[in-house]
Amino acid sequence: MTADIEKASELHARAALEHVLGRRLERVTADPLGLPGPDYRLGTPEAAFEVKEFTSQDWVELDRAVRKAPLHKPSPRLRRVWACLVPAFNAVEELDREGRSRQPRVKRLAKDLVGSLEVLERYKVTDYRVGVGAVDVELRAACNRVGWLLRGGECSCMDFEGEPPFAPGVIVLGLEWGHSRSGDPDVFANLVQLWLDRRSANLRASLVREPGAHHGVVVVDESMVGEAQSATEMGLEFLPEVPLQLPEELDVLWVLIGSLWLRFDRRTGRWTNGSTPENRFPAT
The missing domain is CATH 3.40.1350 (Trna Endonuclease; Chain: A, domain 1)
Structure with missing residues (x-):
């Protein structure tokens, strides 16, 4: 107690x-x-x-972090709006891992991603998973870093009809999990x-x-x-x-x-x- x-x-x-x-x-x-x-x-x-x-506990902590973090972080270095989903371990996955696992740093996730997303935009890649096995060393490294920062979560460009409601930058939509x-x-x-x-x-x-x-x-x-x-x-x-x-x-x-x-x-x-x-x- x-x-x-x-x-x-x-x-x-x-x-x-x-x-x-x-x-x-x-x-x-x-x-x-x-x-x-x-x-x-x-x-x-x-x-x-x-x-x-x-x-x-992984989900509890990440959910708290996502709620505290801003939804949208604009960046003058980007030309597109990138949307991310942060993966959380379910209770069984967490139990199987015994100890604590590295969590995405939600508070500074947008800042950490910008450099790699710049590279993806330059290569016209709209989803980091496309370039994980790329021949080009720079693109492959950028995509692998995005995957590492997100612990394998989702990160891709958003498409809008007409004027985008958000300035170019990074949006952390929330958590994803399954079982x-x-x-x-x-x-x-x-x-x-x-x-x-x-x-x-x-x-x-x-x-x-x-x-x-x-x-x-x-x-x-x-x-x-x-x-x-x-x-x-x-x-x-x-x-x-x-x-x-x-x-x-x-x-x-x-x-x-x-x-x-x-x-x-x-x-x-x-x-x-x-x-x-x-x-x-x-x-x-």
Whole structure:
């Protein structure tokens, strides 16, 4: 837990858990010394709950950067309007990479691109990908640099009918991302296991000193995890069979996907599931 104000994911988790358990959860205030602790507690029987999100931090950070950056950056060095889309890793791609990956520097992206885009304009190339394998060394280098700066994202000239609404320069339109899915609940369970293995350090630290049962709660970002969309479509038919290897600090893991909940219990070694009302906010 990092703050006293409940985030949307925590409100979602509390609403679902209170519906399933039929009990009100007690919000835990942040430790004054900054020690990790759970988000919620239950008095009888004793239990502690820590909530985490399964999302893409890469997307979160890039989205924040794009929102802060100006949409259009004019440049007297260019003759055309260039439009860019910055690629963000989805949650699974980010998880597969384990560590942090280099992100496009959105704040200064237009400035960094101008020199290379000048070269593209001189060669009458309107999309950098066309020249990535060019014979001409200067053009190939310029196109490869555009691709490197954008981490493989989109960058091409915009065509307008009549007078362009923008001066020549660079427009950062926003983010692009995608994902795939198998529709297999066990594939999703393996993703959850990977998340536990690589991203659960804070969750475990928040529960280790707590008495009673330890419940981890993972709220899945449906737009960032492709398999979650299969869960939404399949509803209660979406039930993994492959067991999880829970870390020793966890007794139970809840996974929330929209109105669907999945629960893995260390004692039984089995998954169960159910659904909650569509409203993801707890009753007052």
